[in-house]
Amino acid sequence: MSFTAIVLLFSGITGYTQTNNTKLKDGSVASSPLTALPGAVFELESITRGFLAPRMTTQQRNAIAKANLTDGLLIYNTTTACFDYYKALSANSGDWFSICGTPPPATFTITSAQCNEITSHGTFLQGKGLDASNYLSIPLTVSTPGSYSIRVTTNNGYYFEKTGIFTSAGTFTVNLPATGKPVNPSELGDEGSILLNEIPLTTINCKPKIKVSPQVVFSLICEDYSESVTLGAGKSIGSFSVSISVNVTSLGAYSVSTEARNGVSFSASGTFTNIGSNTITLLPNGTPESTGEFNYAISSNSGAATCNLKVNYLNRTITVLGLGQDRYQPGTANNNQASRAILTNLTNFGSNGVVKVDLQIINGNFSQDATLKSIINSNNIDIIVIGYNYLPNAASITVLDNFIKRKKGVLIHSQENDALGAANLINTITGGSAIVGTLNNPNTYLNILSNISDPILTKPFIDLKGKYAGVDLINSCLYISNLPGNMIKLGVVNTNPSLVYMAKHSSLGYVFVGDAGWTAGEVGSNNLDIWPASISAGGNLLSKLYFNNYPVNINSTATVHNSFLYANTIAWAIEYVKKNTNPSYIIP
Template identity: 35%
Template sequence: MKRKNYLLMMIFFVNIVFSQVGMGTANPRGALDINKETTNNMGLVLPTNADPKNLINPMGGNVAIGTIMYDSTLSCVRVFKSTGWSNCLCDQCGPTPGYSLDCSSGALTGTFTAGTASNGTKVIKYTNATGQAYGAISIASTGVTGLTATAPAGTLNGNGSISLSISGTPSASGVANFTVNIGGQSCTFSVTVGGQTFRKMNVLGITAEPWYAPVDNNTYASRAILTSSQNFGQNGTFPTNGFNIVAGGVSQGVALKNLINNNNIDIIIIGYSYVPNDASIAILNDFVQNKKGVLMYSEEYNYTQTPKLINAICGGSGTTMTRIAGSKYDQLTNVNDPLLNGPFGDIRGKLIGSDYADTSFYTKSGLPSNVTVLANRFNDASTPLMFKHNSLGFVYMGDSGWLGGSATDVRTQIFPIGMNAAGAPQTKPWADTTTSYMGFLYANAIAWAVQYAQTNTSTNYIIP
């Protein structure tokens, strides 16, 4: 009897395994056929749950691929695939439009300025979402680089929106573009980056010869480059609100101090043949150290007072200068400094003309340790011509001609700055064999001075 029972049971199971199953029908048309042959008026009711993640495999592990359920939250049927739970199986059918992203209608907030840490938000709207999950969003801008749009991970359901945070320092003015990709849909948006506009700067020019400091008319580069809207206008290469230029002549002592205090001076540019006396050295040092303004000092006229000023500002005592004839031109170093690689161009390693092509002051000994050398006597790194303090607003140039030039002067041994009729810097043929980039150096220096002065100048400070 037992052997007969075993045999009957085996026949029963083999019949199940190797045949079709019909529910409501004696003639199944597949492995499983749920039907009523006469009426066909009853549907299949699927397991229903508010979240497919709640479904389990009674054998353990993941839900079996092919598992199907009704998502009561999204009101749709979903199936488990090798990649996870699908979106709604009918998310693209019928008259209802499918899931989509919209970058055009959501609000954009924030101010974005070139070279300045900026931030804002952008709202991305979506419609007819069916549980599209996405990871943490991080989108780097294209076009104008330097900005990143971010948002935490999440899931899209129905109609709603995502708020992106936008932050960073834009590389330039212009348009920064972003492309958002979520759940197979994408859209783009952009933000406008404005040029940084600096407040109006008060500039004091000191010189005995007006073409070597910005005190004369716009014939000469020392002033024309500053007043050119193409360079420093609100829509210029380096946007500013312009300059208030004060002519200081060769003022010394109390007269110099009053000019600085009464005019709230941000930048002092000293040109040829101004030799500060000891009282003026103390005032200029106080201006750089305490008011934290910018001093551009060029001199090739006096061996004793120039090193005194440098030593006072740079905190040393051993700097001495020497005057060398016959240089004709000098070479800029390759350091990545804003004067050599700034908004008006990368001029690292380029040549600059020596005014009158014969004499300049070079550092003979005791170069301060807290400065960056920007130019050397050509082919001679042992004789620095130009340097900038690493933390204070101080630049020294041992050739006053670095401030001289005009749009019409084509001589190749005087006034090494080249510029066009609009005051924009350009190269100038020099010494019959080379090209001077002095105009770009001067324009970059002014841009650096403006930025430094706006950040560091204490407009309420009075030099005692």
């Protein structure tokens, strides 16, 4: 029997009571029975065609007259892409359910008060595609839980939409993501039309306004944007900024930025209020990771060409003040003497040295009191190195204490003689009760350095842990007993470890060395009992043989490393200054 004959037969029997079952075939299944399966009143058979149910949207489905709704009514919902069936819940009511498992539509609405609380989020800009930052927050009231769809349309190229399920009744706020791209600016705001489950909201007059800013049009005027900035404490760049020129042809909000280089990016944003030539100030974001020259590409939201910016990050000049005399401090030593030559050697301390820095050395001789304070303030001193035979008086101790604690400078306190004065300075700075004494004829010229991982003992020149430092002659050197708790022991007397030769404060910029000649040395000096800081021409660092058990055994020697210890100490002081020192502080 052909498919057409079966259809005609089926059509012809609708006029009288059908007592048998019916089967429709399209011939795509060969040799199958002509009659329907016994348990089916109606069977369709095909392997090339399907059964097509009525197709309609949720809105069309909901428009079916109530009188025509009956248990089991089936449609295909084109809104949800699922089959829906009607189920009678009582004699006079029922609801649609989805075969996909979606619950029936929720009952919800928006009150007048809630309408006033609808809020748009993000920047809506003419011609700019909307993203996750653009959405509409809508408060609403749910009386019956279920599935929902909320859509807010505009006539300006974009809309908001969200679907989901309300699991309970109550008051909720739903965020509707934006889709599209505003075509025109709208200073007064685009009106949004609200549809709740595809039904327009008509119970109240609720038309949320969405403001769209005009697309700004401007061009960067590319010039030779090249700037230098000197790094402050903590590598900060302070109030540094970069000004660039632009030509504005259409007013609106602008944003100009660079990528990040060396830990720093630059940006500016605002609104142009004048057509024509304008100046934008780019502000830095971040902290420089190092010194050097870095190139940036400047881009903008105008879509115009990018410009180049070159920024040279410079270390500020670190100023070292020497107090004392002769070869024992960097301000009075010459270029063949270690106290100065080590610092002026650009391989050690220079723009491309082991320590990248520019140093300036100032001589303060034996300045005390107000003169000392004036030198520190007028020269913006960062590091003070005390050498032989500078003995600070009480007023100078107050100045130095202020320099360390408030300006956050570094004091390298090398002293012999006047044990009581040395103790006063140590205890003023530390708040401790250090006892300082003189150890004459200790039968050794050596001090042994601590085996701890402190920067002064480990970097950047050589690792000095457990090595020796020599004293410049053995008379009148000072040593600490009862070391304050906030001091770190860096070196002790070789023959008496209870006596501290070198120590530093645990948090402040302060180092004590009980020998005012520990940095002394000259090119070519081979003495075994004086000038322990050995150098070659130009200030290159050397170790040196030195007396050990003198005068008991004049043949007993050991290697001392004062030059390296001095260089490591200055390197530590420089890093401390970069991170902590306030160059603008004036000692009162």
